[in-house]
Amino acid sequence: MPLLVLGLNHDSAPLELRERAAFAPTELSEALAGARQVDGLSEVVVLSTCNRTEIITSGGHTAEALTQWLAGRTALDAATLQAHGYLLEDGAAVRHVFRVAAGLDSMVLGEPQILGQVKQAFADAETAGTVGPTLSRLFQKANEAAKRARSETDIGRNPVSFAFAGVRLAEQIFEDVTEQTALLIGAGEMIELFAAHLKARGLRRLLFCNRTAARAESLAHRHAGASVPFSELDAYLPDADLLISCTGSPTPIVSRESMKQAIKRRRRRPVCALDIAVPRDIDPAASSLDDVYLYAVDDLQAIIDRNQQARRDAAEQAEELVQRHVDQFMHWLQTRDAGVVVGQLRRQMTQVGDEVTATALAQIERGEDPAVVLPRLVRALGQRWLHAPSLAIRQAPLEDQPALQAAVKRLFDLDDNA
Secondary structure, three states, X not given: OOEEEEEEEOOOOOHHXXXXXXXXXXXXXXXXXXXXXXXXXXXXXXXXXXXXXXXXXXXXXXXXXXXXXXXXXXXXXXXXXXXXXXXXXXXXXXXXXXXXXXXXOOOXXXXXXXXXXXHHHHHHHHHHOOOOHHHHHHHHHHHHHHHHHHHHOOOOOOOOOHHHHHHHHHHHHOOOHHHOEEEEEOOOHHHHHHHHHHHHHOOOEEEEEEOOXXXXXXXXXXXXXEEEEHHHHHHHHHHOOEEEEOOOOOOOOEOHHHHHHHHHHOOOOOEEEEEOOOOOOEOHHHHHOOOEEEEEHHHHHHHHHHHHHHHHHHHHHHHHHHHHHHHHHHHHHHHHHHHHHHHHHHHHHHHHHHHHHHHHHHHHHOOOOHHXXXXXXXXXXXXXXXXXXXXXXXXXXXXXXXXXXXXXXHHOOOOOXX
């Protein structure tokens, strides 16, 4: 039963195309049901994130049919999908799913969110009733491979974003960073990323400050924090265990003197100050103050650069680990198919045995000597069982004869000297 992955991601398609191919959460159930209508398709999972849309399937369907279905479901035609997407089959498809789950195919190498998204995609498909034994096993093993990659290598241990790096620095200063108060100055994308990360980490209190009060209030509402007036920034500095600033101000908005007074009011409790702005928002001279740990954008970038290299080194180990899991899954898939063939063979043999036995019993009931009937039954069984393989060997092309005869000898344990 072939496995197929049809998709596009941050490497193959620009954001505009990824947006047009994405499935909203409210569309997934209908999309999964629709995919099941593709002729021959048995199982399907849809993984749709900001960086990728992938249709993972199992069944007897064709790649062309799957492409046409996806083109019909999205705002992309088949030609665009073929030009900016990818189609992977069987072993390559399995390896891709495992690498995605492990964060080896992410825009940010080793990022942890993708595993949760992969698990959610499977859960959605399971709820919709579109997965069976093949994809269930595939996603189970992908989850195992991803967890081992993260626990046995350093693929996800080193921060590679400003938010991750900044919080890691704060963790070196505070015994429990979640018990601290963060004051975020600005309202741009970087502040938004920091706020989301800090909120996810369970930080005790978030304060937002911006020249435009409405933008600070909006951030506070989205991240369950509080806004403070920009005009009263100095008054709130003593509250900040973690101070993060990223504005467009041409001059510093936090002076050395302001930080000195804040530290005094904090009774020398330390402050971790992250200045992500260019030009800088916090007077560099504040770094000379005791208990002020000030880091500028270059400091964080240096950490990120080192950690990116560490992740690339760890990725080589993770790739090897993932490949071992891929090999194990493919072995299961192939032996499972072999089990189907063996089952068919046994059923055919049983049917032949029942037919020949019924004939022999009828002959005995008519008074024939069992000593004559039983040897005839054995010969009949052998002739019936061997007819199809004997015919196949004789009719096989000459170029196929050596391999076919070797297979027969191996299957029936025949002695070459016999």
